Amino acid sequence: MIDKPYNPDPHKHPGLHLIALLEASKAVLALLAATGLEMLGPQPLRDAVNALIRRFSLDPDHGTLPSLLNMISPDAVHLAAAAMVAYGVLHLFEAWGLWRAKAWASWLGCVTAGIYLPFDIYAILRHPGWASWSVLVINLIVVGVLARDIRKRHGTIANAA
Known part of the structure; x- marks a missing residue:
């Protein structure tokens, strides 16, 4: 039996193309989330955490959610957005490479x-x-x-x- 050489032709890799599309969609979602974080800023996040604390009748001074609330600041939002941009760019780069096999x-x-x-x-x-x-x-x-x-x-x- 003759072994055919592996053909890295990008047009013959539907599996790689599907994975590339998955990675590209993750990248787009991460970039949209980063944009949303930067546009909204920390206040909507603080409001959401406060709503969760009220909704579940949690102690507003102790626990995980109040600690999270104290950590939400403009700098933390910028850092989270930067991490999301890095994640998105990495997955866009990966998607491009997978599409081209x-x-x-x-x-x-x-x-x-x-x-x-x-x-x-x-x-x-x-x-x-x-x-x-x-x-x-x-x-x-x-x-x-x-x-x-x-x-x-x-x-x-x-x-x-």
Whole structure:
């Protein structure tokens, strides 16, 4: 049986294209969230946390939500928005590379999706349900497709040597 060489032609990778679209959508959402944070500023966040404290009749002086309320400041909002912009740019970069079937993008995507897996499992343990399971399955599929792409590329390099 003759082994066909791996063809990294971007037009022959529908799996990579789907993952690229997923990554691009995450990037757009992160950039929109960062823009929204910068436009609204800290006051709407403070109002939302205060509403949660009132809604659940929590102690307004002690606990997690009052601590969070004390941390919401213009500087914290700018920092959170900057982190979201960095996240969005990273995923846009990854999406571009995956769409063009770049090997580095498969590595980047495999690592970034793999980082989520322990958190996905923790989410299932804390909040079992179809949403938590769906996120885990999607991330496992992404890691599997990208790992397969990496393995095929590595096999091509090994066979060529």
